[in-house]
Amino acid sequence: MIFEEYELPKAAKDSILVRVRRTNVCGSELHIWKGLHPTKKSGVMGHEMVGEIVELGEGVTTDYAGQPVSVGDRIAAAYFLTCKRCKHCLQGYANLCENAYEYWSKEAHEYPHFHGSFATHYYIHPNQYFYKVPDNVPDEVAAGANCALSQVYFGIEKSGLKYGDTVVIQGAGGLGLNATAVAKMFGAKVIVIDTVPNRLALAKRFGADEIISMDKYKTVEERVEKILSLTNGVGADVVMELTGVPAALAEGIHLIKSGGKYISIGNISPGKLTEFDPGLMTRKNISILGLIRYEPWYLYKSLKFLSSNIDIYPFSEILACDFTLEDLTKALDASFNRGVTRASIEIEHVN
Incomplete structure (x- = not known):
C-alpha cells in the first residue's frame, strides 16, 4: 500500500x-x-x-x-x-x-x-x-450507510418485498446483516444462509427468523429442502445474492418460489462463471434483477433508518x-x- x-x-x-x-x-x-x-x-x-x-x-x-x-x-x-x-x-x-x-x-x-x-x-x-x-x-x-445499507435498502424496495413475505439472504456479511434489518422493517420473514458461525449468530441479533449454516447443510439439495420446510413447501418470495460468489446465483433460483424475484448485488467481478439452469428459471417464471449502485437519495433514507433503529440492532x-x-x-x-x-x-x- x-x-x-x-x-x-x-x-x-x-x-x-x-x-x-x-x-x-x-x-x-x-x-x-x-x-x-x-x-x-x-x-x-x-x-x-x-x-x-x-x-x-x-x-x-x-x-x-x-x-x-x-x-x-x-x-x-x-x-x-x-x-x-x-x-x-x-x-x-x-x-x-x-x-x-x-x-x-x-x-x-x-x-x-x-x-x-x-x-x-x-x-x-x-x-x-x-x-x-x-x-x-x-x-x-x-x-456504512454508504454503500452497504443504501445498496440493500434499494435492492429490497426494487424486489417489491411485502409484509408477510419470506426473503432468503445469501451471505451474512455487511450487506447481508443490513439487509436483514431492513427486511424486518418491511415485515418479512428472513432466512439467512452463510458458512461463518459468528456471522450467523449476528444475523439472529439483526432479526433473522432462521439461519442456515452451510457447514450443516452442505449441499444445494439439503439447503433447498431446508428452505422448503421453512416455507410450507413453496420457496421464498424473494432471494438476495449478497455474497460475491458466482455459485450462489446458480443456487438461488432453487430457493425461490414460482413467480418469485431474485436480486443479485454481490457479484460484480468480470469473467467469473458458474453453471446455471435456465430451464428452471423459465419454468418457475423467476425475475432476476442485477443491481449496481443505488439511487442516491437512498443514503438519506438509510441514515434515517439508522437513527430510528440505533437502539434496536x-x-x-x-x-x-x-x-x-x-x-x-x-x-x-x-x-x-x-x-x-x-x-x-x-x-x-x-x-
Missing part, C-alpha cells in the same frame, strides 16, 4: 472538503485490491465513510435533503455522481448514471487528489449527493473498529480472509 501527501485543495463552487473521521473496507475495495473490479483498477481507494465538513464551496448551504450545513457538521456522501443529464439519468435510472465514476477512478496525483476515503480528507464534487448524519448515529455506524458489532490508516493492509487482509465481518478504519488527525 502506497501513501502520498498533497496540499489540501480549496473547495470549489458547489463542492465540499471534508475531514474523514471513519472509513470502512467494502467488498468493492477487495475487488479493486485483487484486480477483480470491473471498472476501477488503480487510484485512490475507499468510499464508505463519514466525514466532518472543513470547507464549503460557494453555493453550498444545505445538503440534498434541504438541511442547512456548516463547517464542523458530520456528513455522509454517495461515492458516485448523479449528473441528471445523461441518457440513464434522464430515463429515471439515477443509479446507472454514465458519469457516476468520473472522479472515483482517478489517481492521487490528479487534482483535487482526495478522490477516495482511504485518506485524511475527501473531496465532494458537484452532483455528488451528501446528507447530514443524525446526532444519535455514531461514526462507526454512519460510515447492534450495528456497531458488524465492524472491527481497531484499525488505523497505517493498518490499511492489515484491514484489507482481515477482510479478504473473513477474519472480520467489516473492517473499519478510524482516521486520526493531529490538531
